[in-house]
Amino acid sequence: MSLAESESPPSPTYLDRLNAEQRDAVLHGSGAIADPLLVIAGAGSGKTNTLAHRVAHLIVSGADPRRILLMTFSRRAAQEMGKRVERITREVIGEKAAILADGLTWAGTFHAIGARLIREYAPIIGLSDAFSIHDRADSADLMNLVRHELGLSKTKSRFPAKGTCVAIYSRCVNAEADLEEVLKTSFPWCLDWVAALKALFAAYVDAKQAQNVLDYDDLLLYWRAMVTEAGLGEEIGGRFDHVLVDEYQDTNKLQAAILTGMKPDGRGLTVVGDDAQSIYSFRGAEVRNILDFPGLFAQPARMVTLERNYRSTAPILEAANAVIAQARERHAKDLWTERTSTAKPKLVTVREENDQAAYVCEEVLAMREAGTLLKHQAVLFRASHHSGPLEIELTRRNIPFVKFGGLKFLDAAHIKDTLATLRFADNPRDRVAGFRVLQLIPGVGPSTAGAIMDALAVTEDPVGELAAFPIAAKAREEWAGFVALVSDLRRRAIAWPAEIERVRRWYEPHLERRHEEDADIRKADLAQLEQIAAAAPDRARFLTDLTLDPPDATSDMAGPPLLDEDYLILSTIHSAKGQEWKQVFVLNCVDGCIPSDLAVGTSNEIEEERRLLYVAMTRAKDALHLVTPQRFYTHGQRSRGDRHVYASRTRFIDTSSLDRYERCAWPTAPRSAEAAAARAAVQPVDLKAKMKGMWR
Numbered sequence: 224m225s226l227a228e229s230e231s232p233p234s235p236t237y238l239d240r241l242n243a244e245q246r247d248a249v250l251h252g253s254g255a256i257a258d259p260l261l262v263i264a265g266a267g268s269g270k271t272n273t274l275a276h277r278v279a280h281l282i283v284s285g286a287d288p289r290r291i292l293l294m295t296f297s298r299r300a301a302q303e304m305g306k307r308v309e310r311i312t313r314e315v316i317g318e319k320a321a322i323l324a325d326g327l328t329w330a331g332t333f334h335a336i337g338a339r340l341i342r343e344y345a346p347i348i349g350l351s352d353a354f355s356i357h358d359r360a361d362s363a364d365l366m367n368l369v370r371h372e373l374g375l376s377k378t379k380s381r382f383p384a385k386g387t388c389v390a391i392y393s394r395c396v397n398a399e400a401d402l403e404e405v406l407k408t409s410f411p412w413c414l415d416w417v418a419a420l421k422a423l424f425a426a427y428v429d430a431k432q433a434q435n436v437l438d439y440d441d442l443l444l445y446w447r448a449m450v451t452e453a454g455l456g457e458e459i460g461g462r463f464d465h466v467l468v469d470e471y472q473d474t475n476k477l478q479a480a481i482l483t484g485m486k487p488d489g490r491g492l493t494v495v496g497d498d499a500q501s502i503y504s505f506r507g508a509e510v511r512n513i514l515d516f517p518g519l520f521a522q523p524a525r526m527v528t529l530e531r532n533y534r535s536t537a538p539i540l541e542a543a544n545a546v547i548a549q550a551r552e553r554h555a556k557d558l559w560t561e562r563t564s565t566a567k568p569k570l571v572t573v574r575e576e577n578d579q580a581a582y583v584c585e586e587v588l589a590m591r592e593a594g595t596l597l598k599h600q601a602v603l604f605r606a607s608h609h610s611g612p613l614e615i616e617l618t619r620r621n622i623p624f625v626k627f628g629g630l631k632f633l634d635a636a637h638i639k640d641t642l643a644t645l646r647f648a649d650n651p652r653d654r655v656a657g658f659r660v661l662q663l664i665p666g667v668g669p670s671t672a673g674a675i676m677d678a679l680a681v682t683e684d685p686v687g688e689l690a691a692f693p694i695a696a697k698a699r700e701e702w703a704g705f706v707a708l709v710s711d712l713r714r715r716a717i718a719w720p721a722e723i724e725r726v727r728r729w730y731e732p733h734l735e736r737r738h739e740e741d742a743d744i745r746k747a748d749l750a751q752l753e754q755i756a757a758a759a760p761d762r763a764r765f766l767t768d769l770t771l772d773p774p775d776a777t778s779d780m781a782g783p784p785l786l787d788e789d790y791l792i793l794s795t796i797h798s799a800k801g802q803e804w805k806q807v808f809v810l811n812c813v814d815g816c817i818p819s820d821l822a823v824g825t826s827n828e829i830e831e832e833r834r835l836l837y838v839a840m841t842r843a844k845d846a847l848h849l850v851t852p853q854r855f856y857t858h859g860q861r862s863r864g865d866r867h868v869y870a871s872r873t874r875f876i877d878t879s880s881l882d883r884y885e886r887c888a889w890p891t892a893p894r895s896a897e898a899a900a901a902r903a904a905v906q907p908v909d910l911k912a913k914m915k916g917m918w919r
């Protein structure tokens with residue numbers, strides 16, 4: 224008996240907090256399995272809030288939380304959604320809410336859910352369930368190994384680099400596009416290599432299968448393949464009554480095919496997103512997914528549009544609306560707000576990047592003085608390196624900050640070494656992990672590592688194989704310790720998460736030898752890794768979660784702040800997705816930075832850059848500053864000279880929309896007038912005459 228049948232009808236008080244459109248989206252289907260629903264949610268219109276209410280409403284109406292599949296953009300978003308759902312359901316069903324919300328076990332990213340389903344069905348789709356998952360860097364390393372084996376690293380003219388090969392492969396897979404088509408549109412300089420790339424990709428797929436490895440793309444590919452298989456498709460689709468997808472604008476064609484594969488008639492499907500915020504096409508995301516969703520099913524999706532913005536003041540929204548109004552194609556919506564204000568967003572001209580940094584610091588401190596915490600203020604930028612001068616200025620002035628985006632925690636060599644050790648123990652056929660770990664041992668080079676991996680590829684007893692391997696005398700002493708480690712890990716001699724400490728103890732001498740200069744800082748990272756490990760239930764889950772959703776690196780300049788400390792947020796625009804702050808600065812609002820000069824090749828790329836600026840602007844609640852430095856030092860010249868280039872205001876703010884801003888220059892005019900007056904007051908001196916006078 225469902226909860227709805229067994230108890231009195233739930234009180235709908237939580238619905239009172241929603242506006243009419245939000246409520247419409249939440250109530251669609253009245254809690255039962257219903258026709259497909261598309262919620263087009265403008266920036267700040269309460270998309271997350273609405274989705275959480277819809278899930279909660281389904282649960283209090285009797286839906287089984289274990290049969291709800293909820294897909295979000297990050298693991299953190301899934302966890303936050305779970306907490307919100309619990310809070311909302313608690314209002315109606317009290318203490319039982321926690322139990323029911325705990326039942327929401329199928330919440331996570333597409334890749335994480337894919338990994339779980341594939342592991343579960345592995346035995347019936349011809350995979351071993353002990354497969355390891357490669358992140359992008361691992362995939363590039365494996366591609367490199369295969370490229371080498373095929374002799375493609377020694378071609379006369381230069382064959383595309385490993386990273387490019389992976390990007391091409393991934394684009395073909397995610398966009399479901401033909402290789403030649405992808406090369407023509409995105410990698411034209413590689414067009415001469417069609418046949419060689421095909422051979423490389425075929426060998427790459429063979430290598431993955433032989434080594435029992437799946438890459439990111441495989442998690443979607445296998446999932447899609449499973450749901451399009453007669454029988455299996457119905458079995459997997461039938462496990463879920465409701466499938467809800469957040470941030471649908473950032474999904475790709477494969478993800479759309481997974482949804483239609485699981486729910487061919489669209490019943491039970493809810494997708495939520497904002498086409499104007501689609502900013503991930505470099506990962507194969509397809510803004511067409513959301514534009515085309517309504518027509519995918521025999522029974523067209525119902526569409527609800529959320530247009531009321533709760534976040535920003537009217538002047539900020541008007542400026543952002545003017546930026547997106549020029550977009551080529553979009554689901555029409557007119558965002559409005561009741562938050563009136565007389566303060567327009569500022570369009571600030573500064574001479575150069577150092578002034579930009581000084582301007583931001585002064586404004587941030589002024590706002591702090593007026594009572595707004597640093598963490599309610601954020602500085603956003605298009606590319607991670609744009610914040611360099613600001614980071615120096617903040618450090619100089621002792622303003623604490625945390626930076627998001629850019630380098631990931633997992634990119635650090637010592638973290639990779641540790642994880643590779645765990646992965647190797649799990650799956651000794653994983654050549655990328657194996658090569659990495661084996662070469663940590665002094666005396667083991669690439670050819671020995673290759674020979675060991677060849678031996679492991681065919682054995683059923685990896686530990687025995689390692690112990691018996693005729694290792695060179697110089698490596699023998701270390702070797703015994705390594706074999707003991709692998710043996711412990713494979714036998715699960717130590718409980719999780721203590722295993723990771725065992726790995727750390729083995730690894731630390733290698734770390735000290737390889738990274739003498741900053742071993743202590745790196746050890747602190749390993750301690751942090753142990754903390755993350757402690758939160759995971761087991762080794763496999765830890766490795767999967769971390770590979771699929773790695774934490775951001777915090778800035779090492781300021782040091783990771785304590786949680787109760789106040790700090791300013793620095794973030795790439797991509798990493799600012801879904802967030803909001805009282806005061807927001809957008810750096811380098813000039814052509815060449817937004818749009819990035821790396822992304823002005825096609826009109827699609829320019830459209831995406833426009834959406835990036837829109838995303839950045841719509842993060843601001845009360846105050847927004849777009850800063851435009853007039854000149855930039857050319858790369859690498861700063862310390863040696865003042866070669867610079869002049870920049871012009873971003874093309875996305877055209878002359879007709881300038882009246883939506885308060886335009887100003889900084890440092891302000893009076894200050895320069897004072898400086899000019901001081902200079903004018905200096906009496907002229909005839910130095911030439913003085914020089915001559917020295918000898919007379």
Ligand SMILES: Nc1ncnc2c1ncn2[C@@H]1O[C@H](COP(=O)(O)OP(=O)(O)OP(=O)(O)O)[C@@H](O)[C@H]1O
Pocket residue numbers: 240241242245264265266267268269270271272273497500532533534800801802841
């Ligand atoms: N019905 C409502 N009444 C009052 N405030 C609301 C309502 N719905 C949402 N909000 C507030 O509006 C703000 C934006 O909500 P939310 O973060 O869910 O928006 P969003 O649509 O996900 O934004 P974006 O897509 O721009 O990231 C939040 O501060 C939220 O608390």
